[in-house]
Amino acid sequence: MASSWGEQLNITLFGESHGPAVGVVVDGVPAGERLDLEAMQDFVARRAPGRTPWSTARTEGDAFTILSGVYQGQTTGTPLCIVIENRDARSQDYDERLKLPRPSHADYTGTVRFDGAADPRGGGHFSGRLTAPLCAAGAICKQMLKRRSVEIFARIAELGGVSDITLDIANPNIEELQTLAAKDLPVLDDGKKEEMVELVERVRLQGDSLGGVVQCIVLGLPAGLGDPIFGGVESRLASLLYGIPAVKGVSFGDGFAACRRRGSENNDPLYISAEDQVRTATNHEGGINGGITNAMPLVFQVGIKPTPSIALPQRSVNLETMLSETITVAGRHDPAIVPRAVVAVEAAAAIAIMDLMLVAFGVQGWGGKSHGRA
């Protein structure tokens, strides 16, 4: 089904941007996992609006309620339903939206897809708001993975064409990566941060928007995760990542740059590490060969297009009169969604890795409670 994802760890997203609530059912969570609700809330809050340097006011993060699957602070092994209420359901005339679709939004395609019956308010089920429950599900996976020494980091690699410094993806500095989550703009080079903030401000004043590239690094994975052909790590991750609105590209390791190199430049030579493990000297492949992890850092990039909501007038068509019209999208828009996409990408990575772990090892093999003695 379209709003579900996963084999052994399965999420089902529900809700519309301006309906009563958005939420997620997470099935397949191993039993007996203690949930750190505060850490969950912190993670979800990182995605919430109003955390970027260009925000005028800090908002509270989205509060969530867990309706099932938890008993005495621990997971029960049965589905968790997590609900996040929508507090800002607005009453503006959304029937206009149906008539005059915003360019490069899902307004027109959603109208066709659901034959005019889709909830048009704020993008409905197509809204970026659905990444809030994605992050709630991801937060649970993140903490279960961290307990088993798997850590996930993401940063803004590019914003509006401004690049953060290059990361050594064969030997990343973990302390440096660990500073990212606390930053209001998760980049490694704070000088680049200033440059990005200035650019965003300039573009915002012009009524325009920017896109960028998120890079994600996963440390601590064993070799052997993933399955051949369509069960490969790239297939699994990409199918989930493309569920995040505004994603237009996904690449692994050196990505498209690798396609311009020669084999002798791109192949990762094998060696025996100091810990007597098989490792590669470089990591052009991003930790994956033949769809299967090789115990090097898993690295991928996600391209985020510029926010289509801009203040500038644009050409659209009136679907009732079938005549051209100019649309000016009202309201305050985030001039760069990329910093919030960073959190959604981390969440998606956590969910995908957790699923791959459970597919590979089963609940018990992975270190979870399952099928024990009474």
Next chain:
Amino acid sequence: MASSWGEQLNITLFGESHGPAVGVVVDGVPAGERLDLEAMQDFVARRAPGRTPWSTARTEGDAFTILSGVYQGQTTGTPLCIVIENRDARSQDYDERLKLPRPSHADYTGTVRFDGAADPRGGGHFSGRLTAPLCAAGAICKQMLKRRSVEIFARIAELGGVSDITLDIANPNIEELQTLAAKDLPVLDDGKKEEMVELVERVRLQGDSLGGVVQCIVLGLPAGLGDPIFGGVESRLASLLYGIPAVKGVSFGDGFAACRRRGSENNDPLYISAEDQVRTATNHEGGINGGITNAMPLVFQVGIKPTPSIALPQRSVNLETMLSETITVAGRHDPAIVPRAVVAVEAAAAIAIMDLMLVAFGVQGWGGKSHGRA
């Protein structure tokens, strides 16, 4: 399961590079579709080795046998099993392969994944040979789609850094696209072809290899294909495309380039076409908004890494002695797999589009035979 893909049109690949056969089961093919076996054979032959300008000899395309699902030249609506025999099963010492993995191949990861039990001959189930049955399945989908005016084209957009000319993806020239399938190197600009062939020859003599980028264009799609969130066209296509070996990046429309633009530059303005249809003036989005097609050409790029099999000596490790060793991969290798990947990408696109069509419309709504009167 790892070797299966699809919702309403489902393929299951089987086989190993040097086992008795490779093949595919295709379930969900509508009943009553006449199969053009010659066209199927021609398509499969385009992928077979020995068709590139740098090949020394033309080989026969892979011959296939259909074991089921066809009666009196028409599909029955039940699964087709298509088998392609392996004729060149070789007897060389593959146990060496297990000991000395080739860099950036799946030798090491496959050994870990299957605990030493994987078929090591020629990459086993990880081999590019599995794209032969993928192409057979794709050929069936291609002809069913063409019958409903949906056409799929793919070309080499880049090879070893040499770019073919830019295509107008909002208004592609269909006659030009139709010339691609017959070319031994499917590029639009024949001057660029010469440049590419020379580069490949030079690199081949150096014992090295090249990668590239395949671009695929699908014409004739209706608006409204795809589903929200994880059922979007990008998610579905990417999960299938990453099943093709050597793919390291997938992007849609302008892809990563879009992420460096402003919203005002990247948004596609809507207008009413001469045929009174809603269309966009540009096509930066590649025909997809919110995961749903908008009736513009569907456009995506697939990044293919340089073939990891090179003649040059490389560093590897002996998994028995756990000591470093130099590996020199024996045999003749294709210095650029990209031209053959073009066919696999077309096949994957056909399979994914066919599946999306059946999900959207059902067999009957799509124009197939199903649930009729006796």
Next chain:
Amino acid sequence: MASSWGEQLNITLFGESHGPAVGVVVDGVPAGERLDLEAMQDFVARRAPGRTPWSTARTEGDAFTILSGVYQGQTTGTPLCIVIENRDARSQDYDERLKLPRPSHADYTGTVRFDGAADPRGGGHFSGRLTAPLCAAGAICKQMLKRRSVEIFARIAELGGVSDITLDIANPNIEELQTLAAKDLPVLDDGKKEEMVELVERVRLQGDSLGGVVQCIVLGLPAGLGDPIFGGVESRLASLLYGIPAVKGVSFGDGFAACRRRGSENNDPLYISAEDQVRTATNHEGGINGGITNAMPLVFQVGIKPTPSIALPQRSVNLETMLSETITVAGRHDPAIVPRAVVAVEAAAAIAIMDLMLVAFGVQGWGGKSHGRA
């Protein structure tokens, strides 16, 4: 995933008997379907406790809230999340339950399955309470099907060994079937109802319980529903029906009785009906041949074991001391769950039929809104 069911109409149940809530996500509901909330509530109320003749007090039916997937009284085509709060979360010592499992309940097996981490209160996720959201989902399907002239009826065919009258399943009296839903004990013969009520009362006073058989009849189905092999109507229905607690047998048409007949007695002869349709003179097969509907009434039986919760002392084992103990299950128990199971069976039938319809015809072919023009 274990708590999800369905191909094109998919339900995911969540919740525990004494947690905050139980609920369901229903994905795949066609867009633009008007929901009759009152009819939904009436259907859900039929399943709620306290509706049987032997109940001392009428209780309010379970109130539900729809969090998503509905806009202006119509379905949007995206997932509906329906939540039913648990109002009687009790504080009794459930840790006892973990120590002393009730015979023929899921207490012991649930403890083993989730390694001691399952929610033990009232059966947790294994509780019959999960049929409340099943009925909510079923109510939606029932009204969509009824709008297309497909009607579903279920009755108590047997209760504690007392049989209702035999129904002519080749030519059922639809007016008679339509009286069932309003009855507090849905049997065709009111004399048998008295007999059943007396038996239940007698058994209740003994601290014991009764089982029975539910029979379900679906009218108005077209021929051709279902798919070969594992996609047959029997496979699909049985896999859903066995998700209802206490079900120990499922049979179709004449069921096990057919296995004692000869072919000449059991085969259903074909004839041309007055409406010029192919029909069968008898209906021993229950409307299914080779897994596919033949347009005769679809008929199946569901065997419900006696409620395992009885007031009589029983032998159990203390899982801490590993010694035998006598258990007396406290509280008031329903001496026959069969009347409530009738509603769950109707719901399951509606869900399964709706799914089969969508698999067969697609949303549009079935008469729903989907992929229309803007």
Next chain:
Amino acid sequence: MASSWGEQLNITLFGESHGPAVGVVVDGVPAGERLDLEAMQDFVARRAPGRTPWSTARTEGDAFTILSGVYQGQTTGTPLCIVIENRDARSQDYDERLKLPRPSHADYTGTVRFDGAADPRGGGHFSGRLTAPLCAAGAICKQMLKRRSVEIFARIAELGGVSDITLDIANPNIEELQTLAAKDLPVLDDGKKEEMVELVERVRLQGDSLGGVVQCIVLGLPAGLGDPIFGGVESRLASLLYGIPAVKGVSFGDGFAACRRRGSENNDPLYISAEDQVRTATNHEGGINGGITNAMPLVFQVGIKPTPSIALPQRSVNLETMLSETITVAGRHDPAIVPRAVVAVEAAAAIAIMDLMLVAFGVQGWGGKSHGRA
């Protein structure tokens, strides 16, 4: 997809009764399992025609070829494709079949389902011949399970109304069960066998056929197998068993008989066994509580209707003229398919149990090779 079944061990059946071949792809088989091809052949041969006491001639069992997934006699962890050629493709006029459907066969429903395009020869994809590859897949699972001390037995519990002796399903005699596989009519009481054979002969001479009931017992299962709600052992098994042609009922433990008992009679009291294990004194539940195994013998019954192919004249309709006609099904028919169904039931049980094992424990937890060191 309709012809596929399974979560972690997945089978896809293909083929038509009179096409080139029938076969199966088995995905998810753990790597490194040694295949005993002779045992596989013996098992498949038990299902082949001509093994019953009333057969005039012994036929060779179906010979199979394994095209993939096996290397040096061991499974590789990737899909096995097993092909069984059809040797008796006949040339008789099957277009007649399309015109004049056999009562209680899938001729009419298959014609409607596939809009006239189904392969009509011998039932096509609906044919009982598809149980041949089911048995091949089951044979592989059986030997893998036996290696882990899980054994599966099935017998004819009833044939044409003649019952074999009752089995003590709480404490079955394993030596007795082990004699079943070698018998030409697998019943426990050889006196009953004589009675059955005589009855079949009498009925055969009348041109008629008989049905019966198969009972299956699985020994050696751990407690905790299965998942809640729709992932229960009953749901999983029933959905697979109903894929066997002619099955009209599936029940667990005491099945429908339990529904006529009181709770105090049907509940299975718990006790501590001599081996210090939690066990039940009786086994009315057939080894399952709440969908989860409790380590008692897993017991279920499968009702097989009388073979619809009979020599007696029957009423049918001519689908071209839409007039009534009398049909006399030509050829020699098996007067009781039940003995061959026994083998298909064993196969289905092995496949379902294997899948449940892998879902529960993962490949490694279950004792298979996966994700090991290089």
